[in-house]
Amino acid sequence: MQFRLKTPISEEDIRKLNVGDIVYLDGMVYTGRDEVHIHALEKAEHGEKPPVDFNRSVLYHCGPIMKKVGENWAMVAAGPTTSSRMNSLEPKFIEKFHPAAIIGKGGMSQPTIDAMAKHAAVYLAITGGAAVLAAKGVKKVHGVYWFELGMPEAIWVLETENFGPLIVGIDSHGKSLFADVDAKVKKNVDMAKKRLNIA
């Protein structure tokens, strides 16, 4: 099924999604990768809030190329980064900040799948490397926080319009497309070994 969702996204809307569904997004999306996870969680321990409100909003595992045009930032290229690098931090991040969706590539591990089921969140897969296509869905760059972490690691505030297509890779019911593929791959290993005469 195909859905068009606008941030903030309610728990009810997220629960409707199943793995394999296609989603297009409108509204605010915040980028965040390794350093944003580390810093946001560190600050939270001291009772400090991150500069943007992730609640029922969308976190994008992305380190974009941006260009300054006059006083404003313009987006050049904005594909996803490898989500598995955030595996160890994501369950805590979801628990603390309650994003409704996380966009990335490559999928995430079981603790994140569990946290998504518990807190009504989904993982939306976007084609890795297709950075110009992704940038087309960004209507406006509203600003940047934590720029001192470097361009790729900062929080970029993006207003999206018809951002997608995104595939629901992990839904909020404990299902993961990537886990399904993994199970199939395990079965195929013997066939590949036979082809290589190493069975």
Add this chain to the structure above:
Amino acid sequence: MISEKLIKDATIELLRKTVTRMPADVVNELKSALKNETDDVPRMQLKAILDNLELAEKTTTPLCQDTGVTIFYVNLPRCLNVDVEKAIVEGVRTATKEVPLRPNAVHPLTRKNPGDNVGRKMPYVNFKVWDKDYLEITVMTKGAGSENMSQLAMLTPSQGVKGVKEFILNVVLKAGSNPCPPTILGVGIGGSSDIAMKLSKEALLRPIDKPNEDPEIAAMEKDLKEALNMLGIGVMGLGGKTTVLGVNIEYAFCHTASLPVAVNVQCWAARRGTVQIFPDERMKFPTHEG
């Protein structure tokens, strides 16, 4: 005359071409992969990849936001008496602003980002002196998603060819959906630990439609490609028939007690570019003609 200014300008143009347009051999392989896939999900992913390539080329925009760290391979004419490395470094600094490239180079421990892709030993320039009269500079702008999946194994000689194949298979299985498949595998066999790693990356400089000159190695490349595509990891790890676009192997003689094997994993966005700079100041971009 080949001056520092000319080399700097050539470096900027080389980077612009390399990050905005892919070499033909990889694009052709992606197109045949799309023809070969029957399911909706891999077809949708491959279409997005090909649409993105077209859009990037048309608008001269970096096709992937990860423009890598700048590692260069230079073939140096014997009598050239200019600071090629300095010119390349200045080229990278300017290209980062003008193309633009993403400022990726950071201090490995403090993670501080100077913002211009220039830092200690980066750009990294590999030099070879050659007998030709022109300067040749090659660059690979390789994303970290795939580079992070690269591995070295110091096998024992008794593990032999079987061990080599098993190791390559395991690298692909472990990488899974992470390195932006379909990938290209650069494999370095023999030498020593450092030489095997170096060969594995240099293997990626060879077009994937050019098999190794040694027929036995070429057969191994073909077997590995076919076998790895049976795994079903698929485009972006979402399943399908295309897990690798190609396998390129290079080898070197090694110590009788060693069998080093290195695999350098390259994402589908296999951006590589070469510029040749001639004494009469002409420039040619053999990877980006037409």
